[in-house]
Amino acid sequence: MLALVADPSRPHLLFVDDEESLRRPTAERLAEKGFEVVEAGSGEQALELLDQFAFDILVTDLRLPGMDGTQVIDAARQRYPAIVAIVITGYGTVRDAVEAIKKGAWDFITKPFHFDELMHVIQTSLERGRLRSENAYLRSQLEERYQFEGIIGRSRAMQPLFTMLETVARTASTVLVTGETGTGKEVIAKAIHHNSPRKTHRFVAMNCGAIPETLLEAELFGHEKGAFTGAIAMRQGKFEHANKGTLFLDEIGTMSLSVQTKLLRALAERSFERVGGNQTIKVDVRVIAATNAPLKEMIKDGTFREDLFYRLNVFPLTLPPLRERREDIPLLTKHFLIKFVPDGPPQISQGAMRALMAYDWPGNVRQLENAIERATTMRGSRPEIDVGDLPPEVQEAPPDTATPYVDLPDDGLDLNDYLASIERDLIRRALERTTGNRNKASEVLRIKRTTLVEKMKRLGLE
Numbered sequence: 001m002l003a004l005v006a007d008p009s010r011p012h013l014l015f016v017d018d019e020e021s022l023r024r025p026t027a028e029r030l031a032e033k034g035f036e037v038v039e040a041g042s043g044e045q046a047l048e049l050l051d052q053f054a055f056d057i058l059v060t061d062l063r064l065p066g067m068d069g070t071q072v073i074d075a076a077r078q079r080y081p082a083i084v085a086i087v088i089t090g091y092g093t094v095r096d097a098v099e100a101i102k103k104g105a106w107d108f109i110t111k112p113f114h115f116d117e118l119m120h121v122i123q124t125s126l127e128r129g130r131l132r133s134e135n136a137y138l139r140s141q142l143e144e145r146y147q148f149e150g151i152i153g154r155s156r157a158m159q160p161l162f163t164m165l166e167t168v169a170r171t172a173s174t175v176l177v178t179g180e181t182g183t184g185k186e187v188i189a190k191a192i193h194h195n196s197p198r199k200t201h202r203f204v205a206m207n208c209g210a211i212p213e214t215l216l217e218a219e220l221f222g223h224e225k226g227a228f229t230g231a232i233a234m235r236q237g238k239f240e241h242a243n244k245g246t247l248f249l250d251e252i253g254t255m256s257l258s259v260q261t262k263l264l265r266a267l268a269e270r271s272f273e274r275v276g277g278n279q280t281i282k283v284d285v286r287v288i289a290a291t292n293a294p295l296k297e298m299i300k301d302g303t304f305r306e307d308l309f310y311r312l313n314v315f316p317l318t319l320p321p322l323r324e325r326r327e328d329i330p331l332l333t334k335h336f337l338i339k340f341v342p343d344g345p346p347q348i349s350q351g352a353m354r355a356l357m358a359y360d361w362p363g364n365v366r367q368l369e370n371a372i373e374r375a376t377t378m379r380g381s382r383p384e385i386d387v388g389d390l391p392p393e394v395q396e397a398p399p400d401t402a403t404p405y406v407d408l409p410d411d412g413l414d415l416n417d418y419l420a421s422i423e424r425d426l427i428r429r430a431l432e433r434t435t436g437n438r439n440k441a442s443e444v445l446r447i448k449r450t451t452l453v454e455k456m457k458r459l460g461l462e
């Protein structure tokens with residue numbers, strides 16, 4: 001059977017009609033027009049074919065012996081949500097066609113029809129399908145705004161940052177990134193480098209807080225042979241190493257005043273001498289500094305040089321703490337779930353999501369990342385992460401309300417439709433629980449019986 005749909009470049013069309021005298025010639029003419037056509041004489045046969053092959057287009061008669069056309073469409077759309085489905089109806093049954101469209105058909109044509117009419121309906125539907133997928137593509141492009149080099153954030157606090165990142169990446173300005181621990185200062189620094197014209201050169205990172213004061217100067221600027229005990233050979237410093245690239249100076253607030261002075265000069269003159277040397281070395285380095293220390297207060301205390309601060313603060317970027325952009329928590333959570341369980345990331349229960357949203361995250365994104373990693377292992381083989389899988393301190397955070405957590409999609413949602421779908425679901429479940437007894441169901445939902453009946457009518461439950 002599959003030999004029939006051999007050419008992958010042609011659109012594949014499944015034609016379902018029990019009337020062979022109509023089906024055969026129409027299928028032949030469609031094939032002449034460039035479609036790969038497969039015929040089915042019944043809904044059941046159509047389903048078998050749909051199981052074997054992903055068709056682009058489904059044209060089906062509405063009235064079929066056995067399962068009818070809408071059921072075929074339903075089944076097809078479950079398998080291939082983007083399938084273009086067109087129904088054929090008998091004369092005078094337009095109302096059925098309208099029903100079919102409500103259930104997911106794209107268009108309809110009434111019998112008897114002229115072949116050109118059918119072609120027109122198919123082509124306009126295909127065009128609509130193409131536009132739809134183009135829109136989906138555009139939307140996915142937009143979504144990238146929520147992500148810059150793997151940095152996630154759709155909150156108002158993060159959006160301007162992405163724009164600034166792109167701008168600053170193009171320049172060679174010195175950047176000062178400030179923010180609490182774990183807010184992503186280092187990821188930001190790397191993103192700037194990888195989007196800058198310097199990306200083919202090195203990104204050299206140095207944690208000033210992790211290097212003993214006595215060695216810091218030599219680490220930064222290098223040293224000559226014999227400059228101090230143990231300097232058995234000349235060694236280049238980070239500045240030279242990062243030439244033409246980017247030097248990331250982390251925890252800049254821990255630097256002693258004497259090293260601050262030397263750094264200031266290197267930034268101002270773009271040159272320096274190695275420790276123990278007198279040859280001036282010129283470099284072309286973009287410096288990105290980061291700190292979670294309150295530099296302005298340190299200036300007042302006299303522990304940080306004001307002139308160095310202004311030299312570094314040419315382009316300031318401040319990362320907001322996670323508790324000030326809680327709307328990013330679901331997005332980050334999903335991102336980390338995929339990161340830790342790439343094939344088949346687990347779901348997360350509403351209770352767990354509420355707890356994540358309620359917690360204050362003093363360790364910010366890093367702490368959230370660790371909590372999610374832990375939860376993915378705590379979960380064992382359960383498909384869903386639950387509150388109990390979260391670290392104790394997160395579990396203890398009092399969730400603000402008992403409202404279920406609802407993700408607000410990027411393109412918004414129709415509030416009335418959404419609320420109606422919740423009502424419909426709860427009413428259905430109440431009726432199921434009471435085996436269809438409306439009196440009892442209305443008690444379960446604590447509404448009047450008449451209100452229940454009204455709602456059922458309005459929600460199409462009758």
Ligand SMILES: Nc1ncnc2c1ncn2[C@@H]1O[C@H](COP(=O)(O)OP(=O)(O)OP(=O)(O)O)[C@@H](O)[C@H]1O
Nearest residue numbers: 150151152180181182183184185186187292365366
């Ligand atoms: N917006 C973000 N999107 C995705 N991951 C992020 C984001 N921000 C931070 N992370 C992740 O959180 C962790 C901590 O980030 P990073 O090391 O950049 O923080 P930091 O601000 O430098 O922290 P510290 O001050 O403790 O050095 C990293 O694993 C990083 O990948």
Ligand SMILES: [Mg+2]
Nearest residue numbers: 182185186250
């Ligand atoms: Mg860091």
